[in-house]
Amino acid sequence: MIVVCPSCLTRYDLNDRLVQEPNFIARCTKCQHVFSAYRPVRVEEIHFLDLAAAKKSDGTDNVVAISNQKGGVAKTSTCLNLGLSLAMHGKRVLLIDFDVQANLTISMGYKESISFYEAINGGGNDLGNHIVQTKYNNLWLFPSNKNMVLLNKKYFGARNFEFMLKDRLMTIRGRFDYILIDTPPSIEFFTLNALTASRLVIIPSQCDYLSTHGIDQILKLIQLIKTKTNPSISPRILITMYDKESTASKMICTKLKRLYPGLAFETLIEMDARIREAQIMSMPVLEYHQQSKAGLQYHQLAEEILGRLPETH
Numbered sequence: 001m002i003v004v005c006p007s008c009l010t011r012y013d014l015n016d017r018l019v020q021e022p023n024f025i026a027r028c029t030k031c032q033h034v035f036s037a038y039r040p041v042r043v044e045e046i047h048f049l050d051l052a053a054a055k056k057s058d059g060t061d062n063v064v065a066i067s068n069q070k071g072g073v074a075k076t077s078t079c080l081n082l083g084l085s086l087a088m089h090g091k092r093v094l095l096i097d098f099d100v101q102a103n104l105t106i107s108m109g110y111k112e113s114i115s116f117y118e119a120i121n122g123g124g125n126d127l128g129n130h131i132v133q134t135k136y137n138n139l140w141l142f143p144s145n146k147n148m149v150l151l152n153k154k155y156f157g158a159r160n161f162e163f164m165l166k167d168r169l170m171t172i173r174g175r176f177d178y179i180l181i182d183t184p185p186s187i188e189f190f191t192l193n194a195l196t197a198s199r200l201v202i203i204p205s206q207c208d209y210l211s212t213h214g215i216d217q218i219l220k221l222i223q224l225i226k227t228k229t230n231p232s233i234s235p236r237i238l239i240t241m242y243d244k245e246s247t248a249s250k251m252i253c254t255k256l257k258r259l260y261p262g263l264a265f266e267t268l269i270e271m272d273a274r275i276r277e278a279q280i281m282s283m284p285v286l287e288y289h290q291q292s293k294a295g296l297q298y299h300q301l302a303e304e305i306l307g308r309l310p311e312t313h
């Protein structure tokens with residue numbers, strides 16, 4: 001049985017017979033992190049459609065993960081509003097809610113829905129069967145629900161578990177111009193699968209003084225992913241909730257650009273109360289208020305991305 005430390009990603013190959021309980025507490029001997037571990041399903045129980053192809057392929061769709069272990073930095077808001085902006089530019093966009101919190105699903109007005117869990121467990125092989133056409137032109141959603149937590153329990157640590165999403169994404173290859181994946185504020189099954197499947201990682205980052213810590217952590221993880229499961233991944237930092245009246249915001253923004261040269265998008269997303277108001281109304285900010293500052297900045301970000309990731313279709 002393979003157990004992976006969620007903090008430093010060290011892998012331990014444990015003798016199955018020594019671990020009788022389905023859940024147990026483990027301590028990583030490398031970083032001393034104490035964490036809950038689960039007996040994963042046996043390796044042969046992960047059903048891949050074509051693992052060899054998933055491992056080989058760079059993917060033809062433009063898959064973009066939105067990720068930062070720090071919570072509340074606008075990952076979900078970015079996924080939703082950037083996704084709608086790309087759709088408004090005429091691109092066919094799929095948003096994947098890959099977070100048990102299901103904030104993206106709820107923000108789009110969906111409640112009880114199917115998820116990747118059902119898609120993996122008896123829902124047929126084609127991910128397309130689980131995709132919801134939203135009320136917005138060119139915008140589709142792959143929703144989440146609370147069953148997603150079982151994916152982490154069943155598969156995290158099993159051999160090749162990082163390729164499960166990429167393997168299934170091959171069933172919808174060519175149907176979308178962009179696939180954006182919203183991830184949770186933690187490194188486990190969901191983030192590792194999303195990073196393995198993606199070409200670009202957008203790291204939303206608030207202008208607070210702990211932001212560099214979060215960026216350092218995710219950049220280290222991306223470096224690891226590059227060597228282990230996805231050589232073609234590349235990161236970009238998106239500064240969010242920028243307050244142009246605040247000296248602290250300006251200082252941190254300057255510091256981020258100096259520390260991570262060439263990594264930050266030109267576009268900044270400013271603090272805008274309309275984002276919160278729109279979320280309360282379960283709609284993207286561009287629908288709530290067409291001229292909202294942050295909404296227009298997400299449009300600008302879409303243009304930057306369109307210039308960076310060429311069309312594949």
Ligand SMILES: Nc1ncnc2c1ncn2[C@@H]1O[C@H](COP(=O)(O)OP(=O)(O)OP(=O)(O)O)[C@@H](O)[C@H]1O
Pocket residue numbers: 070071072073074075076077078099101103183184185240241242269270271272273275276279294
């Ligand atoms: N530009 C902005 N201006 C003001 N508020 C914002 C902005 N962007 C996001 N928010 C608000 O910040 C909060 C956190 O945003 P969001 O849920 O997108 O973050 P997250 O990184 O996905 O959080 P989590 O880590 O919990 O998944 C929400 O209430 C959202 O409305």
Ligand SMILES: [Mg+2]
Pocket residue numbers: 075076077099103182183184
């Ligand atoms: Mg979120």
